Amino acid sequence: MNLTLAEIAKLAGCELKGDENAKATGVCGLDEPKADAISYISNADKISLPESMNIAALIVPETLKGKEITFKGNLLYAKNPEWAFTLLMRYVDTTNKYITPSVSPRACVSAGAKIGKDVFIGANATIEEGAVIGDNTIIYPNVYIGRNVKIGNFCILYPNVTVREECEIRNRVIIQPGAVIGSDGFGYIFYNGKHEKIPQIGNVIICDDVEIGANTTIDRAKINHTVIGTNTKIDNLVQIGHNVKVGASTIIVSQVGVAGSTEIGNGVIIAGQVGVSGHIKVGDGAMLGPQTGIMSNVKPGEKLMGYPAMPYGEFMRVAVIMTKLPEVYKEFVSLKKKFKIF
Secondary structure (H helix, E strand, C coil): CEHHHHHHHHHCCEECCCCCCCCECCCCCCCCCCCCCEEEECCCCCCCCCCCCCEEEEEEEEHHHCCCCCCCCEEEEECHHHHHHHHHHHHHCCCHHHHCCCCCCCEEECCCCCCCCEEEECCCCECCCCCCCCCCCEECCCCCCCCCECCCCCEEEEECCCCCCCCCEEECCEECCEEEEEEEECCCEEEEEEEEEECCEEEEEEECCCCCCCCEEEEECCCCCEEEECCEEEECEEEEEEECCCCCCCCECCCCECCCCCCCCCHHHHEEEEEEEEEEEECCCCECCCCECCCCCECCCCCCEECCCEEEEHHHHHHHHHCCCCHHHHHHHHHHHHHHCC
16 A cells, blocks of 8 residues: 555545645554554544554544544544444455466366356366356365355355355355365264264355355255355354354354254344254344353344353343352351251
8 A cells, every 4th residue: 555645535435634645555553553554443432542653644433523632643534433444454455466367287177167257276276067166256276166066256265165066155255264165964863773874965055245264164954055144254163054044144253053954034143152053043133142052042133141041131140140159158158057057
């Protein structure tokens, strides 16, 4: 980045107060300020700023316009400072900008695969018979694409991703390293004294604008489809069981496990290490706190935490009581002795 503050204000949708000709060449955090970089604050009430900080400019909430603040340098007023800063980060992000469309001579691409325009396929990637790769998609080295897989436009599959046969990845999907899409669902029947495998003949459908974290696994359906809805974001090390349906714009944080045939609604937030039992429904807009155990249906908008799951407010009251248990127990033992009970 080598832009004037006037150019940055236009790019990030900000209003500038300061020297419009001043230059910035990057972004930085407040903990490591840089003289030629841009930083931001989302909430001025929670951050104490020095009067002089050696940065090119600071993005602040537009609610501070006309108010006196301690920082005296160049200011960029934004309705949402974090979003404005995100736009700048996208501008300077070079992760995939300089990849030239090409197919490595060391890639194994089946003659029956269909490769779109401006696609990159790295060394040791394997594209099986009948696979379709959309335009402007990036397939990093060591990726495996199974037979009849469909991958849309502008997708990025990082190294060591596996997408098994018949699965469908739609447009602008990002899959981080080591993720596995379409592994067999965990399905067995106990018959004649042993566990017999149930064939998993469905597939996985990943809708538009989904991101899937590193080493996450999404199992194929027993029949029909496992579905991840549009704009849903899944963190690293998540397990999604067979025939699960996840709605749009849901967030699933690291180390969550979702058992088979569960339905998760739109706009749900599932925090780290939550366990969700199979064959239940989680309603739209529900929020499940860290390490919550979900064993029954969750109503839309419900906020739960704990194991077993309980309303968030009740969980917090229980947590306060738990901290006082040693004191209560000590008093209880004293009363037993005093009144010679039990």
